[in-house]
Amino acid sequence: MNINKHFRQLLCLLFLDCKGPPPRKQIEVLSGVWSEQKYPEGTKAIYKCRPGYITLGFIIMECKNGDWVARNPLKICEKRPCGHPGDTPFGTFQLARGEKFEYGAKVVYTCNEGYQMLGRINFRECDSDGWTNDIPICEVVKCLPVTHPENGRITSSVSDLDQEYTFGQVVRFACNSGFMLVGPAEIHCSTNGVWSGEKISCQKPEIPNGRAVSLKNTYKENERFQYTCHKGYEYSNKGDAVCTASGWTPSPSCKEFICPSPSIRNGDYEPKDITYRSGDEITYYCTTGFYPSNQGQTATCTRTVWEPQPRCGQGNPCDFPEIKHGSLAPENRREQFPVSVGSKYYYSCDRNFVTVSQRNWEFIHCTQEGWSPAVPCRRQCIFDRLQNGESPNRVEIRLQGESIRVNCNPGYSLQNEQTEMNCTEDGWYPPPECIPLKTCSKSEITLENGFFSESEHTYSLNTETQYQCKPGYVTRDGKTSVTITCLKSGWSPQPTCIKSCDMPVFENAKAKSNGTWFKLNDKLNYECHDGYESQDGCAGSIVCGNDGWSHKPVYCEIPEIEYNLNTEPKNDSYTFGDVLKFSCRDGLKRVGPDSVQCYDFGWSPDLPTCKEQTQRCSPPPQLLNGKVKETQRENYEHNELVEYVCNPRFLLKGFNKIQCVDGRWTDLPICIEVESTCGEVPNLDYGYTVETSNPPYHHGESVEFSCREEFTMIGNKSVTCKSGVWIQLPQCIATNELEKCKYNLSIPEVNRLNKTEFDHNENISYRCKGKSERKHSTCINGRWDPKLSCTEVQMQSCPPPPQIPNAQNMATTINYQDGEKVSVVCQDDYMIQDGDELVCKDGQWQSIPHCVEKTPCPQPPQIEHGTIKSSKFSRKMDETLKPELYAHGTKLNYACEDGFRISGNDEIMCHMGNWSSPPRCVGLPCAPPHLIPHGIPSPKSESYQYGEEVTYQCTEGLVINGPATIKCLGGKWSHQPECKNMDCFSLPDFGNATPIGRQKAVYRSGEKVTYKCPRHYLLDGPNTVQCINSQWIGKPICKDPNEKCEPPPTIDNGDTTTFPKSEYDPGSSVEYQCQSMYVLEGNKVITCSKGQWSTPPKCLDVCKISEDIMKQHNIQLGWSSKKRRYFPTRDTVQFECIRGHRVQTPPQSLQATCWDGKLDYPICVKHSG
Structure with a gap:
């Protein structure tokens, strides 16, 4: 008894709900709405990673035994990597937050001594989109220019004293004769950009016609003073000044806005004055026959200009005409406008556009209403070829706004299935090209165990084809051939052939089924005629297999059954299809199914248990995109059922009913949105639709029919769209052709009725002999519905459906009646095979589908x-x-x-x-190529197909510059050639170099001219130039040996040791030095000779150790190099293999030498042993 009590407690634990929603996590976001207090066993919660974190797939927690348990505890959200943040020249960075370059990390940049950061932001952070901010820039610190002291001078070598000084530069002072120096004799530009020496301050200046923005009276060195000018005045220099050793720089001052007296042709103004200040206004008027160019007759002085500009013209003037897709003749300049009424100008239109008269040049007129015509250029569309359609016999031309009707070949249509093309500003719309209508291809179908009856490969919209199944295979409806239709959504229905077995012919036996065909693994029971038996006795079963019917059974092991369960039947072995039924002993209540069935994957569903007491259930759970069919209650008893229905457009998969089992509900069905829709409502012969809407129709929507007069409807009056197909179309039959039903007197068990014939829709009520209840039937066009019968049909119920491997949970304890079906939904990454429904037949589940991996x-x-x-x-x-x-x-x-x-x-x-x-x-085709001056294209056409070529020929005396043949490449030409005169027309000017001999106006290609230098000048380069294809080749240069040099050239990562001068005498030299860790290559001293510097040196780059490359190569820095991350050129870097790896090449290869920023990393591989 104690054992049973412990067992019952254990069973209670197995069905515990989860109290409360799944846990909220710091870096994972819970999907969906979770507002219930309890969630049943098996409920799944899906988490997504928060921004900045990543994982592969989804993170799922499931309710098991009252706790939320992770489906895959190893799957977690990890921080998203950002990669290297980037180095900045003349600066470094440090990781200020985090240990890796991943989400949440922060790096802070600092500049080297003598450099300062541009901007205030000195950091970058790794967020969900990568590194924030740009890489900070370090620039050399600069000091403001120095002014010479009163009664003194500056002795610095810097030639331009008004320029800024860089960090470290020195300025020296000297006094004029008779004066003594007060203060330091030299100052230097310090690291913070200020000059060394005594502290300097400035007093707030007095600004005529302006005022200070700040209220301070004293300013320190380098502080900025901001001021603003009074109305009518502007800054002489800029709106702020800097306190320097020599005072405010630049000196703050304001100057007045002044406008000159206006000059108005054909007009005058008042008041008269020599100059006008900002805001002053004049009124002007025009002489007879002239009018103001602008609305109104006033102009205002604004910042030295009059606005609007006062002008007088004849009539209402016209401004410069902006001609869309065209232009005025070149001699008409914009400065000539506006012009008076009556003026006219020639204009032309761009290619593919024409003037109103369709001539090349036409007038545009200035009128009182403006320019006429208002639309000078209109598009001209040319139609001479229709791809995949009927081309015109002659070229058709339409202007913008006009249209033309075209005919496409069968199976083709214009874009959007239009039949007309419109000439628009952008050309033909739709384009003159017939594209294939939506087609279906046999290659889109994977038809196993079947073949198509026709040889065609592609089918146009709404056409049909037929496929047949191989012998031994049928469609899901049991047919050997089916017609499918090409729809916009693809083939409908999708063709399928599944393994089948026909009803066998028994000898001295009969089948216990009325079926005519059976699916793979279906079981057929039979019994022998009286006096006969098989090897299994008087009854047996056979199974439909891949090779047909087989006596070889699939066995299920005898299940472990608890003590309180009674089972029927008790056999030594159980074969595929056998059903075990259960009941509880001693008044205990069964928890679970009352029967299970043997399948090729074992017993299903799980066996029941027996309990003394069972619990009630709370109201049933909500169904996404569905609802409970009946009104809900507060409590439900053990074994009570609740039915669900899906919302419109959704299809129910699984069981439409759930059951209360000891305080918890069995698994919910799911409602899947059906994407496929139905098109036009099918026609009903002799009938019509009562009320319709425009297609498409969605899953579950119905349309009602009615029959014409003198016709009667047979069947349901409405059709329903289910999964993209209309079903249950009724019939309209002439009322006078309806057949009558005859009363069958041959059934002796039926009580006789007064009539022997009954009309359509007439009902009868009869009672079988020996029975008290009455039966009912209706005459439907000559057939009784239901059929008249007194034979008792024993309908066997099926056990609860099985849980198919790799299918979504289908746990239920509900029995199903003969003929009922249950749909199956596979898990993610699996797809259904052999149909998607289970069928209850003869007390067993038949036609078991399978979930196979996608x-x-x-x-x-x-x-x-x-x-x-x-x-x-x-x-x-x-x-x-x-x-x-x-x-x-x-x-x-x-x-x-x-x-x-x-x-x-x-x-x-x-x-x-x-x-x-x-x-x-x-x-795409190409329009005719552009005409080029002096060039003729061949062949000529109004349109050119992709790949067609056109060749140009130039007129006499000119040649093609480049390839003469162009090619149509997808709507545009490969290039545009040019006809050029290859002669040269004037000699180039080379300064002091002069040509020898008489100069000519024209030089033929290939001719040469010799140059000479003046006395005391030296020739640098060739002394001749040659005319090659209209260009002069060669450049003689005459140089003065005493010519000075410009400032020395700059080099990357280095600078001169002295501040550069504006010019250098011949023989002068400067010395270069590299920045820290950069190595100088070449002569560090260069010399000025003949106005040119000798070749400057180069600063070889630094090598930065890459953690990513070391990780890929399975190496790490050796002991002697571990504390370093930067190595100058020629330095050797020592590496070593990480644990468990060996060097791929000889040991000395673990050393690498840096050269100009490049480093060959060694490679280590895993130990093979």
Whole structure:
């Protein structure tokens, strides 16, 4: 008894609900709404990573035994890496937060001594989108220019005293004769950008016609003083000044706005004055026959200009005409406008646009209403060829706004299935090209165990084809051949052939089933005729297998049954399809199913238990996109049922009923949104729809029919759209042709009725002999519904449906009646095979589907001139360089390059490891190529197809510059050639170098001219130039040996040791030095000779150790190099292998030498042993 009590306690624990919603996590976000107090066993919660964190797939927690348990505890959200933050020249950075360059890390930059940071932001942070801010920039510290002291001078070597000084530069002072120096004799530019020496201060200046913004009276050195000018005045220099050793720089002052007296042609103004201040206003008037150019007759002085500009013109003037897709004749300049009424100007239109008269040049007129015509240039569309359609016999021309009707070949249509093209500003719309209508391809179908009856490969919209199943296979409806239709959404229905067995012919036996065909693994029971028996006795069973009917049974092991359970039947072995029934002893209550069935995967569902007491259930849970069918109550007794229905557009999968089992509900069904829709309502012969809406129709929507007069409806009066197909279409039959039903007197058990014939829709009531209850039937067009019968049909119920491997949870304890079906939904990454429904037949579940793993697809096929658009459905196998895989069902879209269009459906789909056929990118045609001066294209046409070529010929005396043949490449030409005169027309000027001999106006290509230098000048370079293809080749230079040099050239990562001068005498030299850790290569001293410097040296770059490369190569810094991260050129870096690895090359290769920022890292590999 104690053992039973402990066992009952254990069972209670197995069905504990989870109290409260799943836990909230710091770096993981819980998806969905969780507002209930309790959640049943098996409820799943999905977490997503917060921004800044990543993981592969989803993180799932499941309610098990009253606790929320992680499905995969090792799957966690990890911080998203950001990579290296980037170095800044003349500065360094340190990790201020975190240990790696990952989400949440912060690096702070500092500049080297003598350098300061541009801007206030000195850090970068790794957030969900990468590194924030730009890499800070360190620039050399500079001091403001120094002014010479009163009665003294500056003795610095710097030539331009008004320029800024860089960190470290020195300025020396000297007094004029008779004066003594007060203060330091020299100052230097310090690290903070101020000059060394005594502290300098400035007093707030007095500013005529202005005022200070700040209220301070005294300012320190380098402090800025801001001021503003009074109305009518502006800054002489800029709006602030800096306190320097020599006072305020620049000196703050304000100057007045002044406008000169206006000069108005054909007009006058008042008041008269020599100058006008800002805000002054004049009134002007025009002489007879002239009018103000602008609205109003006033102008105001603003910042030295009059606004608006006072002008007088004849009539209402016209401004410069902006001609869209055209232009005025070149001699008309914008400065000539506005012009008076009556003026006219020639204009022309761009290519493909024409003037109103369609002549090359036309007048545009200035009128009182403005320029006329208002639309000078209109598009001209030329129609001479229709791809995949009926081209015109002669060229058709339409102007902007006009249209033309076209005819496409069968199976083709203009874009958006239009039949007319409109001439628009951008050309024909839709373009003159017939594209294939939506088609369906046989390659889109994976038809196993079947074949198509026709040889065609591609089918146009709404056409049908038929497929047949191989012998031994049928469709899901038991047919051997089915017709499918090409719809916009693809083939409907999707063809399927599943393994089947026909009803066998028994000898001296009969089947216990009325079926005519059976699916794979279906079981058929039979019994022998009287006086006969088989090897199994007087009854037996056979199973439909891949090779037909087989006596070889599939066995299930005898299950472990607890003491309080009674079982029937008690056999030594159980075969596939056998059913075990249960009851509890001693008045105990059963918790679980009353029966289970043997399948090829074992017993299902799980066996029941027996309990003394059972618990009630709280109200049933909510169903996403569905609801409870009846009114809910507060409590439900053990074994009570509740039925669910889905919302419109959703299809129920699983069990439509759930059951209260000892205080908890069995698994909910799911409501799946049906994407496929139905098109036009089918026609009903002799009938019509009562009320319809425009398609598409969604799953679950119905349309009602009615029959015409003198016709009667047979069947349901409405049709329903289910999963994209209309079902249950009624019939309209002529009322006078309806058949009558005859009363069957041959049934002796039926009490006789007064009539022998009954009309359509007439009801009868009868009673079988020996029975008290009455039966009812209705005459439907000559047939009784239901059929008249007194034979008792024993309908066997089926045990609760099984939990199919890899299918979503289907735990239930409800029995099903003969003929009922249950739909199955597979888990993610699995797909249904052999149908998607279980069928209750003869007390057993038949036609068991299977959930097979979806096969991913490899890389999609590449198409010429096209690319795959990015897809969020692709997934990586792991973090390696393996090719990307795409899950079954993934859809990808192609896009063509500019100048190409998609031919066919741009979408492909992955189906069990294979991609559907990809589209093609077809090149767009080209308009006629541009005319070039003196060039003639051949051949000529109004339109050129992709790949066609045109060759140019130049007129006499000119030649093609470049290739003469151009090619149509997707709506545009490959290039535009040019006809050029290859002669040279004037000699180039080379300064002191002069040509020898008489100069000519024209030089033929290939001719040479010799130059000479003046006395005391030296020639640098060749002394001749040559005319080659209209260009002079060669550059003689005459140099003065005493010519001075400009400032020395700058070098990367280095500078001269002295501040550069504006010019250097011949023979002068300067010395270079490199920045810290950079190594100088070449002569550090360069010399000025003949106005040119000798070759400057180079500062070789520093090597920075890369943690990423070391990780990839399985190495780390050796003991002698561990504390360093930067190595100058020629320094040796010592590495070592990480634990468990050995060097791939000889040991001395663990050393690497830095050269100009480059380092060859050694490689270590794993120990093989």
